[in-house]
Amino acid sequence: MHRFRQHLEEIISLTDEEFEQIQSFFVYKKYKKHQVILEEGDLAKNEYLVLSGLLKSSFTDADGKEHILQFAWENWWITDYNAFWKRENSILSIECLEDVEVLSLSLEDKTRLHAEFRKMEQFFLKKSNAGYVGLQKRVLSLLTNSAEKRFEQLIATYPQLLQRVPKKLIAAYLGVSRETLSRLSGK
Amino acid sequence: MHRFRQHLEEIISLTDEEFEQIQSFFVYKKYKKHQVILEEGDLAKNEYLVLSGLLKSSFTDADGKEHILQFAWENWWITDYNAFWKRENSILSIECLEDVEVLSLSLEDKTRLHAEFRKMEQFFLKKSNAGYVGLQKRVLSLLTNSAEKRFEQLIATYPQLLQRVPKKLIAAYLGVSRETLSRLSGK
DNA sequence: TGGGGTCGGTGATATATGTCACTAAAATCA
């Protein structure tokens, strides 16, 4: 789990002792491609830190159309945060697009972790602020840019995405139909 | 500044002493309607807690079109957070839509505040998490709903908005042209 | 290994939304 420590130490510094203790709050889990780790309607008991592999969180609307909120790979955190914080039923589902390793953290453990390690509270504050800024950029991009521009920006930011996820899922992330995305790439 | 204490005590509890000290980190400021309190291109040195009045943060694109990221009224926090955290030049501008009172907090003071009051760190963590969830909902709404649905949802959530801001700004928030919004309301 | 599912491209057409131009009412302010 060395990369986990590296991930934490990008923001806070830890002694070996501290790291061991912190690590003990997390549960290591493996999932196979296509496995659903959070189902719509279930309680979102855990948040997940991705150690390897790739996941998506998505919302399926009344017409059965899927809309992707987030892709998550190494060092990304993912869950239905609304459901997680409020202990409500999830409206998102989370599915593995590749074989996946995660560290899982329940809300109860997270609360204890915060209480015992102020550093972890600081860690999550920085992460949350960064996440907020990231989503602001996404909203601005949706308001400002055409489907084509949004696609270009996404690929410029995450070139590996095209190799790792089918284009129809990229379309569902960008908010366009797969047909439209297909025609854009051609231009 | 009693409402400020109430706002904090929605999340953390404070002694009189603590509140006095915390309050001393903030600077009270008043602005007039139409005043710009953060200009695109300037450093975003402060974040603002709105005590009264109404503000907007917006982005103006290459074609001169304005896109609204946020409306902020009583108990909302606002700044260009990307610029604020990274000490970069702002791409947003923030303007008063009404006469406004705010409490202003610089990044330096915020850092000291966090160091001295763990409770405030916890306060901002909760706020940040809530903000993240709010933006996720906005992204989902942009991906999922038509302009008409987004408008209905917005007005259902914030009915006072129609009274307080011109419809063309609501259009700029929803990501539609003012003409389209005008025609929607009629249906 | 072969056959059903997934993926991605494309034509034809429908639809939502944008753009431009004009008007009139309402708000603002000097």
Added chain:
DNA sequence: TGATTTTAGTGACATATATCACCGACCCCA
């Protein structure tokens, strides 16, 4: 209060994107 600006509505038309239908290519994995 009168003049100017802002706001909102609407017609005519342009354009981006969605939808539906179809067809291959390419995987999987039973």
